[in-house]
Amino acid sequence: MKDRFDEFGGKFVPEPIIPALEELEKEYTEIKNSTEFQEQFREILEEYAGRPTPLTYSEKLSQKFGCKIYLKREDLLHGGAHKLNNTLGQALLAKHMEKEKIIAETGAGQHGVATSMAGAKMELETEIFMGKKDLERQKLNAYRMRLLGAKLNPVTTGEAKLKDAVNEALRAWVKELENTHYLIGSVVGPSPFPEIVRDFQSVIGKETKKQIQQKENSLPDRIIACVGGGSNAIGIFHEFVDKDVKLTGIEAEGSASITNGSKGTLHGSMSKLLQTEEGQIKETESIAAGLDYPGIGPEHSMYNQKERINYKTANDEEALEAFKLLSKAEGIIPALESSHALAQLPKIQNDLSPDDIVIINLSGRGDKDVREVSNLE
Amino acid sequence: MNEISQAFKNNAFIPFIVAADPNYQKSLETAKALIDAGADVLEIGIPYTDPAADGPTIQKAYSRALKNGFEVKQIFKLVKEIKKYKDIPIVVLTYYNIVYNQGIDTFYEKAKESKINGVIIADMPIEESDEVLTQSKQKDIHQIFLVSPNSTKERIKKIEKKSEGFIYTITRLGVTGKKEKFLENTRKTIQKVKSTTDLPIAAGFGISKPKHAEKAIKAGADGVIVGSAIVEKIQKNHSLEQIKNYVEEMKKAINKI
Numbered sequence: 001m002k003d004r005f006d007e008f009g010g011k012f013v014p015e016p017i018i019p020a021l022e023e024l025e026k027e028y029t030e031i032k033n034s035t036e037f038q039e040q041f042r043e044i045l046e047e048y049a050g051r052p053t054p055l056t057y058s059e060k061l062s063q064k065f066g067c068k069i070y071l072k073r074e075d076l077l078h079g080g081a082h083k084l085n086n087t088l089g090q091a092l093l094a095k096h097m098e099k100e101k102i103i104a105e106t107g108a109g110q111h112g113v114a115t116s117m118a119g120a121k122m123e124l125e126t127e128i129f130m131g132k133k134d135l136e137r138q139k140l141n142a143y144r145m146r147l148l149g150a151k152l153n154p155v156t157t158g159e160a161k162l163k164d165a166v167n168e169a170l171r172a173w174v175k176e177l178e179n180t181h182y183l184i185g186s187v188v189g190p191s192p193f194p195e196i197v198r199d200f201q202s203v204i205g206k207e208t209k210k211q212i213q214q215k216e217n218s219l220p221d222r223i224i225a226c227v228g229g230g231s232n233a234i235g236i237f238h239e240f241v242d243k244d245v246k247l248t249g250i251e252a253e254g255s256a257s258i259t260n261g262s263k264g265t266l267h268g269s270m271s272k273l274l275q276t277e278e279g280q281i282k283e284t285e286s287i288a289a290g291l292d293y294p295g296i297g298p299e300h301s302m303y304n305q306k307e308r309i310n311y312k313t314a315n316d317e318e319a320l321e322a323f324k325l326l327s328k329a330e331g332i333i334p335a336l337e338s339s340h341a342l343a344q345l346p347k348i349q350n351d352l353s354p355d356d357i358v359i360i361n362l363s364g365r366g367d368k369d370v371r372e373v374s375n376l377e
Numbered sequence: 378m379n380e381i382s383q384a385f386k387n388n389a390f391i392p393f394i395v396a397a398d399p400n401y402q403k404s405l406e407t408a409k410a411l412i413d414a415g416a417d418v419l420e421i422g423i424p425y426t427d428p429a430a431d432g433p434t435i436q437k438a439y440s441r442a443l444k445n446g447f448e449v450k451q452i453f454k455l456v457k458e459i460k461k462y463k464d465i466p467i468v469v470l471t472y473y474n475i476v477y478n479q480g481i482d483t484f485y486e487k488a489k490e491s492k493i494n495g496v497i498i499a500d501m502p503i504e505e506s507d508e509v510l511t512q513s514k515q516k517d518i519h520q521i522f523l524v525s526p527n528s529t530k531e532r533i534k535k536i537e538k539k540s541e542g543f544i545y546t547i548t549r550l551g552v553t554g555k556k557e558k559f560l561e562n563t564r565k566t567i568q569k570v571k572s573t574t575d576l577p578i579a580a581g582f583g584i585s586k587p588k589h590a591e592k593a594i595k596a597g598a599d600g601v602i603v604g605s606a607i608v609e610k611i612q613k614n615h616s617l618e619q620i621k622n623y624v625e626e627m628k629k630a631i632n633k634i
């Protein structure tokens with residue numbers, strides 16, 4: 001495995017973590033191409049998680065924006081978001097490594113829930129770190145994690161949000177490297193995590209390609225996905241990066257690492273991040289807890305540099321508008337994170353022609369957000 | 378020539394403080410008190426928002442300093458002022474992103490100018506160190522690496538090759554912080570490193586009591602680094618006298634060996 005995406009990536013971690021990363025790399029390389037592992041992974045994705053997820057044609061959005069719009073329905077995956085693809089893959093990997101325990105950070109709570117599900121299903125002791133601020137805005141997910149048997153650790157350091165939960169998970173991991181796997185939730189962190197998570201999430205793009213070819217006998221013109229750490233986006237983009245398809249990642253305006261950030265290291269990798277001129281990490285602010293993160297996966301920084309993927313932003317208001325639009329138009333309540341991707345549609349409306357095929361990655365469902373949105377009214 | 382290793386001749390006591398904790402002036406006074414009490418090397422941490430290798434005590438100290446408006450230029454000023462008081466070896470502990478954002482060459486240039494003897498980058502393993510080593514060598518500053526209880530002998534050898542000054546031996550898995558007990562494991566780790574290198578070994582992470590320090594030296598360490606125990610005293614507003622007494626007690630424990 002290469003540990004760089006051009007000049008991004010790497011392993012900027014304290015020494016005690018190095019042996020664990022080396023073990024992970026060795027074990028993952030070993031099973032990655034084994035048919036037995038791939039078969040196990042496929043089976044659990046189908047029988048337990050509910051793959052494949054549909055690619056839904058949205059008649060209303062298509063009419064409204066004057067093109068053909070499809071939604072990749074990761075909201076219908078068990079747990080309500082794309083996160084389970086990664087957690088099931090990594091939990092299988094943890095089993096293969098004979099670990100007894102998994103730990104994870106979570107922002108919106110979706111990754112925490114998906115990790116708790118994988119932990120329950122595969123009988124792995126599960127411990128989740130979640131910022132206190134996020135706990136307050138995602139109470140329902142906090143309860144779900146406990147219900148699923150996970151131990152939930154509120155994080156009060158720093159800003160008490162996703163970034164700080166990653167710090168605490170890393171600190172906790174060092175104390176029990178021997179029997180614990182750190183199940184990171186996005187395409188971030190030290191190598192080999194960004195590559196492992198991308199591989200497990202790339203099932204989204206593979207399915208999408210098959211489905212759109214069946215429905216339209218063609219590749220899409222554009223794919224749009226929201227970007228926090230970047231896992232759902234890389235998951236759907238990866239199959240298309242060498243194809244003639246416009247790829248757009250949408251960051252939350254208050255935490256837009258690519259759009260407003262600069263190069264530096266955070267959580268073990270070199271990437272773009274929101275920081276002061278002195279390299280102190282900045283506070284972020286987004287209505288979508290899952291996007292509220294000052295960094296981004298190193299592979300995204302590379303594709304940005306290569307100008308292969310375009311990165312744009314949406315603000316809280318635009319996301320809320322899209323949240324409401326899809327709910328009314330299609331009877332689908334999108335996650336606030338995914339609503340950022342939808343919010344790109346009105347902005348590109350003038351560039352679209354009726355034959356254009358646009359796919360939005362609907363990374364999750366919005367039930368978790370209903371409370372917060374209703375509080376705003 | 379840079380001579381940190383001289384400080385280890387008679388077992389080194391290395392207290393750690395955070396620059397500008399709780400403010401610039403106080404940290405300067407603490408440093409002077411530590412020197413008066415007999416510190417052989419001084420280790421100073423550069424405040425950072427996301428210190429992944431540090432436990433709660435040091436995290437809090439970093440936050441205090443940042444809240445009070447710490448800027449990186451203060452570390453260079455602080456070291457210069459301490460050196461004016463007494464020229465003992467000073468190493469700074471930082472994280473990669475701080476050095477990177479200064480510009481690696483600029484950081485080492487300024488470090489040289491303020492006579493910093495060594496730099497430890499807590500989240501920079503040898504794999505990521507090429508650019509830094511080019512600069513540190515050019516500026517004659519010792520780049521100090523850490524080894525950990527789970528490092529293999531093979532890896533310790535590789536780290537040893539890149540290290541100068543001393544080797545920072547993490548004595549237990551985990552982050553920095555005070556620990557009540559000195560573990561058997563710690564002894565083994567120190568011995569493993571000792572058998573691999575001729576450089577002095579400084580043991581750190583979890584050393585807070587004279588007994589811990591004594592045991593670390595008996596196991597083969599050439600010095601002990603004490604961080605959280607001292608930072609905690611600063612947080613609790615202990616007087617400089619109290620801090621001095623503590624250092625003297627620790628010194629006694631390691632010098633009698």
Ligand SMILES: Cc1ncc(COP(=O)(O)O)c(C=O)c1O
Nearest residue numbers: 110228229230231232290337364
């Ligand atoms: C529904 C949903 N979409 C997107 C994200 C953002 O993560 P990523 O960029 O890794 O897909 C999250 C994170 O919690 C999420 O819950």
